[in-house]
Amino acid sequence: MSLQGRTALVTGSTQGIGLAIAEALARAGAQVVLHGIESPEQGAPIAERLQAAHGTRTAYVQANLMRADEAAALVERASAALAPVDILVxxxxxQHTCGIAExxxxxxxxxxxxxxxxxxHAMKAAVPGMRTRGWGRIVNIASVHGLVASVNKGAYLAAKHGLVGLSKGVALETAAEGITVNxxxxxxxxxxxxxxxxxxxxxxxxGDRQAGIRDLLREKQPNLTMAEPSQLGEVAVFLCSAAAAGITGVSLPVDGGWTAQ
Ligand SMILES: NC(=O)c1ccc[n+]([C@@H]2O[C@H](COP(=O)([O-])OP(=O)(O)OC[C@H]3O[C@@H](n4cnc5c(N)ncnc54)[C@H](O)[C@@H]3O)[C@@H](O)[C@H]2O)c1
Structure with missing residues (x-):
């Protein structure tokens, strides 16, 4: 599955799921702009490691996404660093867990x-260029909490349900233009x-960590197995592939059966 000739921007990609997605995209041949809140001195070596491992160009851009101006400028800065953004993740x-009253x-x-x-902000900035080029892939990392609720996660639920709704709307706006949004x-x-x-x-x-993990899984996740970030990386690559060209406006659970209950 080749994404050669495509340029991706992955936000929050210095660790965790974002880094695994950046790695999977690089492995599939895409050029990748990594992003983080860390300084260029901390972030650039991560991008360089990917470049050395996968033989594709990478870059690193720092921005604090708490700030609207920095979020709005990110796509343009990523495009300047490598090339226009075809794939936006x-x-x-x-996260913060706490009851509503507190x-x-x-x-x-x-x-x-x-x-x-x-x-x-990032979709608003990326869609016009994708439209002009007639090809774009947007993958938004929501959560099971974009689909169902748990206690003490009010803000996270609002944000993730919002992201699912926003993605559906942008998917409809761009459906006939070679762009998918999932x-x-x-x-x-x-x-x-x-x-x-x-x-x-x-x-x-x-203090038994394994018992704590087992408890969390038993409560919600029927396959009783935590996903590994690398698995989500491969799912993101699939959504960018030719096979997924007809998939848009979808919210795909990777949740071991959580939302099937
Ligand atoms: N881990 C899970 O169980 C899980 C489950 C469902 C959804 N998610 C979602 O997956 C995504 C990635 O999370 P993760 O689990 O890899 O967590 P993580 O904490 O390892 O990574 C989060 C990333 O976001 C970046 N970030 C945080 N605040 C930022 C800011 N102000 N400006 C710029 N970057 C900032 C961090 O630097 C980091 O790179 C998140 O959207 C999360 O909600 C995670």
Whole structure:
């Protein structure tokens, strides 16, 4: 499956799911602009490692997606760094778990900005060029929490449900123009993002981490297995492939059966 000649931008790609998607896209032959909140000194070596491993060009761009101006400028900066963006993966995300009565307003604002508004700004900037070139792939990393709810995740639920809705709308706007817009909706995936939730559950088992993970999986994820970021990387590559040209406006759960219940 070759993405040679395509240029991708993956937000939040210095670690976790974003890095795995960037690696999978590079392996498939795409040029990849990595993005992170880290300084160029920290981020550039990650991009260089991918370039050395996969023999495709890469670059690194720093931006704080909490800020609308930086989110709005990202696609243009990525295009300047390598080439116009054909594949946009909105992956950056943050989490905070807390009941509604205590939910800090500044965490609400931050989660909405990073998980939802940054995808709006990036799509707004990327779609015109994709239209002109008659080809584009947008993959938004939502969550099972874009489809169903859990307690104490109000801001995350609002952002991820919003991202699913926004993606459907942009998919319809661009459907006849060679552009697809889809969401991937992961369940529990083995990354830094969920460590605080694992720690909290482990604490209920005297600090036994494996017992905490088992507990979290048993509650929601019927295959009782955490996804690995690399698996999501391959799903993203599939959504960018020729085989997926007819798939748009879809929110694809990768959740071990979570949302089938
Ligand atoms: N891990 C899971 O179980 C899981 C499940 C469903 C959905 N997701 C989603 O997958 C995506 C990736 O998460 P992950 O699990 O790899 O977590 P992660 O914490 O490893 O990665 C998140 C990335 O977002 C970046 N980021 C955070 N705040 C930023 C900001 N202000 N500006 C720019 N970048 C910022 C981080 O630097 C990091 O690279 C997120 O959108 C998350 O909501 C994760």
């Amino acid at each position: 909105n992956n950056a995300g943050i 939910f800090p307003a500044e965490r609400w604002d931050a989660i909405l900005a990073v998980n939802l508004s940054s995808a709006f 969401c991937i909706c992961p369940g529990w995936t083995n990354t830094a993002l969920i460590q605080p939730q694992i720690d909290a559950r482990a604490a209920q088992h005297g």
